[in-house]
Amino acid sequence: MKTSFFINNRAKFAENMEDYSLAIFFSGRAPRETADQYYEFSVDRNFYYLTGISRENMVLLISKISGKITETLYIPALDEHFEKWYGILMRKEEAAEVSGIKSIRNRNDFIDELFQGINSNRPDNLYIYSYLTDPDEPSDSYRNLANLLRKNYPALNIKNSLDIMVELRSSKSEEEVEEIKKAITYTKEALEFVMKNLKPGMYEYQVRANFEYQLMLKNSKPSFQTIAASSENAVILHYVDLQRRMEDGDLILLDLGALSNNYASDITRTYPVNGKFTQRQKDIYNVVLEAQEVIISAMHPGALEADVNNKVKDYFAKELKKLKLIKDDSEVSKYFYHSFGHPLGLDVHDYRRRDKTIQENNVYTVEPGLYIKEEGIGIRIEDDVWVKKDGIINLSKDIIKTVNDIENFM
Ligand SMILES: [Mn+2]
Structure with a gap:
């Protein structure tokens, strides 16, 4: 699919965000199947819809501060050992080309940079994504992040991006x-x-x-x-x-x-x-x-x-x-x-x-x-x-x- 499709999807999402907000989307990781085997990876569909990328362990951050939209994509850092065993990781240039996102950062720096961003921009809201509300559902990256932010920034509103995604994707x-x-x-x-x-x-x-x-x-x-x-x-x-x-x-x-x-x-x-x-x-x-x-x-x-x-x-x-x-x-x-x-x-x-x-x-x-x-x-x-x-x-x-x-x- 064309890069313009994904650029446009992000623009529409940002339009629907409240001002002074951040939004986060994880691409997901394959769950473990047996001791040393994982299920086949299947990308989080919202992440795909907003980036066009079907790769593991990435994070999309969209920020809207005083009406100004910024997009950052965090991708795994290059890793020689990983590439010898499992395959070639996506390069920053390719990630930028497929998604149309200019700012590509290292996945390992995500939390630090998120905290810095919150400290300097003082957003009111942070959008995570939550669909199922089954209390027995295993914890996922969104819940973990929400818990971490609630602990560190108790006044930050955690909002759900679900309704915006429903409107766009349907x-x-x-x-x-x-x-x-x-x-x-x-x-x-x-x-x-x-x-x-x-x-x-x-x-x-x-x-x-x-x-x-x-x-x-x-x-x-x-x-x-x-x-x-x-x-x-x-x-x-x-x-x-x-x-x-x-x-x-x-x-x-x-x-x-x-x-x-x-x-x-x-x-x-x-x-x-x-x-x-x-x-x-x-x-x-x-x-x-x-x-x-x-x-x-x-x-x-x-x-x-x-x-x-x-x-x-x-x-x-x-x-x-x-x-x-x-x-x-x-x-x-x-x-x-x-x-x-x-x-x-x-x-x-x-x-x-x-x-x-x-x-x-x-x-x-x-x-x-x-x-x-x-x-x-x-x-x-x-x-x-x-x-x-x-x-x-x-x-x-x-x-x-x-x-x-x-x-x-x-
Ligand atoms: Mn059917």
Whole structure:
């Protein structure tokens, strides 16, 4: 993505900061997995959004003092030993070029320089970032920093940058949507490989392997843990066990996605393992497929998420009665027990706005599903859509999903 995008994001963030404030963003570090191994590093998405850099152990400091904005990026100092073992560290010149930030400093000097800055500029506020409020959540860099500052500067207000980030990140630019589209194309091509190779007798984990192998060939990777849920496993929304051997006549629900420059796709398709739906599977499948249209026609800038949910619930209630699965509308939650979708972007479950409305330029998933455990049927169909003033653009419409198209392809 272009440097101008990240420069502009910082400018918009600074515009929304109160005067006499500092804001801090950490790029994060990979958590430890075992004694001497770490999980694969995944950059903090706010840090990426504001810098364009996906590297560990960096800090962005934005200061707004008497209306004057200053940006400083702290990056790890050069380290010969580290580079012999793990790889080449980012140079100051490169960090400046990618981010457009002129002042690049050593990571080790961050705390000292932060304290000096507070002492000389006497800001009122310091913005950290906090999303989850689970008291059992392990402490992170933000909490540690907030605690340190509270101890040293008890009168400094600690503020949350979350609301500014929600506002900025939920409205997607053309450039961001291009990345999501690329992530959708990787998903489409990998799904086609999966369909061609799907057959009874395979294990669910082998379906995952086929999907992720295709992403890796494109230098992409999954945007979340691949869900490959056959038969009644598909009634578990986030099923990741993947141990079942699939049989003739099963359906398999695949909820998966890819990354492109940290932007995610999130797609679900449900296929007959042997390439042909039974009549019953077809009937239920078409009800779910039609539910996507019900959702899309209820979505528009300003719409309340709750209203969209109610419309699809009403639709399902009507259809489930026709299918003789329920007698009363109140029973719909036995077979449909999640919401119509969620915002999508740098996070797979991207920020929901605090007012729970859908706004222009938001990207959402549209993912109705019906889960009929007693029949071993779980069907979800999920597309990614972009909300525009004059209508909804389905970004993943090219990933085939009608009964005929699926059967013909397989
Ligand atoms: Mn989803």
